[in-house]
Amino acid sequence: MKKLLSVLLALLMVFALFGCGKKEEPAPTGGDDDGTTKIAVLLPFTGDQSYFDTLANAAKEVNDADNNITVEVFECDPNGAAEESNWMNWYDNVCEEGKYDLVVSGNGTYEGFLYKACEKYPDQKFYNFDCSWVPEGGVPANCYAVDWALDDLGYVVGALSAAATKTGTVGVVVGMESQDMNQFIGGYCQVLAANDVKYVISYPGSFSDTALGKEVTEDMISKGADVIWQVAGGLGNGVIDACSGHDDVWCIGVDQDQYLQFKDTNPAWANTILTSALKNTNVAFKAVCEMVADGSYSKKLGTHETWGIALNGVGLAENDYYLANASEEIRNKVADTLAQVASGAVEVVDTKAWDEATYETEWPKVRDANRVD
Numbered sequence: 248m249k250k251l252l253s254v255l256l257a258l259l260m261v262f263a264l265f266g267c268g269k270k271e272e273p274a275p276t277g278g279d280d281d282g283t284t285k286i287a288v289l290l291p292f293t294g295d296q297s298y299f300d301t302l303a304n305a306a307k308e309v310n311d312a313d314n315n316i317t318v319e320v321f322e323c324d325p326n327g328a329a330e331e332s333n334w335m336n337w338y339d340n341v342c343e344e345g346k347y348d349l350v351v352s353g354n355g356t357y358e359g360f361l362y363k364a365c366e367k368y369p370d371q372k373f374y375n376f377d378c379s380w381v382p383e384g385g386v387p388a389n390c391y392a393v394d395w396a397l398d399d400l401g402y403v404v405g406a407l408s409a410a411a412t413k414t415g416t417v418g419v420v421v422g423m424e425s426q427d428m429n430q431f432i433g434g435y436c437q438v439l440a441a442n443d444v445k446y447v448i449s450y451p452g453s454f455s456d457t458a459l460g461k462e463v464t465e466d467m468i469s470k471g472a473d474v475i476w477q478v479a480g481g482l483g484n485g486v487i488d489a490c491s492g493h494d495d496v497w498c499i500g501v502d503q504d505q506y507l508q509f510k511d512t513n514p515a516w517a518n519t520i521l522t523s524a525l526k527n528t529n530v531a532f533k534a535v536c537e538m539v540a541d542g543s544y545s546k547k548l549g550t551h552e553t554w555g556i557a558l559n560g561v562g563l564a565e566n567d568y569y570l571a572n573a574s575e576e577i578r579n580k581v582a583d584t585l586a587q588v589a590s591g592a593v594e595v596v597d598t599k600a601w602d603e604a605t606y607e608t609e610w611p612k613v614r615d616a617n618r619v620d
Contacts, residue, residue, distance in 0.1 A: 284316040284540040287341040289352040291324035297480050298502040305529035309536050316536050338364035342371045349539045355379035365390045391547035395526045396555030398597040399588045402434030404524050406584040408474045409442040410577045418447040418472035420486050422454040422479035431478045433596035440616035447472050453482050460485025491519040502526050504564040523564040530559050556589040
């Protein structure tokens, strides 16, 4: 009997040990191992009514999609100071703990800080959503950088303007003059000159002065321009305002669908916007989010890619208002132009592809081919 009791006691101690061991195992937790793809987006600010807002809105759409991807948007530089210490502090905040599967940022003013973060955090994956330059050694091995075929986009806008004008004169307001900004209008000037349409170009020297935007646009209209494209950020609101005061003048927006942007809040502005030239940062961002989630993003790291018409990286907003107000002839012209550019049948002027010497000699010829003052 004593022997039996000893055996039973030993068995009870074993079970007790197993029970204690089980209680000591950590319970599953959330955080980095909960299966959610976590993405941080570092923007200087939102509210630009342009492409920062486009990306912020895309982040919200990803969050609302309930696809196990969460995106946090951080406004890092509301005052536009572009100080390195500030930006690197933000990168430290989102990178040091390794809690994000991807860190997103970009724009010519700020991407130098992004590349520094790539070097500082080699195990962190990054996405440069608007690449204007690549470091001398190439895109960092932990980053994917994209830019946009703005030359092709400008060519399509020029073809639309040539088809829509009734006066034979159109205009474009470019916030500031630079080789990068002129990429928008190289193809624009090219196709207008080929169609013998005159064009007025204004460089107000600002992306925010709406009063100045309205002033230069009124001057264009006085010179006969009846289709005016704005490539000027917040200053572009002044362009839209000026165009809205003339029943026979169309405005073309930029970066996002500006007709939809103002449809409910400012119908007078919306009704002057025939269409908008889209830089579809939202399309690429959503694609990148999905690649990170399904594990295929690593194939993009260390590469630089241009998103053009074929990838739906650029194009025109073909909303209901455009379909109702652009004639079938105009829409067919635009469709043909899109197809020609996408196929490579047209060699579009690209100022960004030129070296400095070529730019200095060739750009004035393109800019002034059919320009009027």
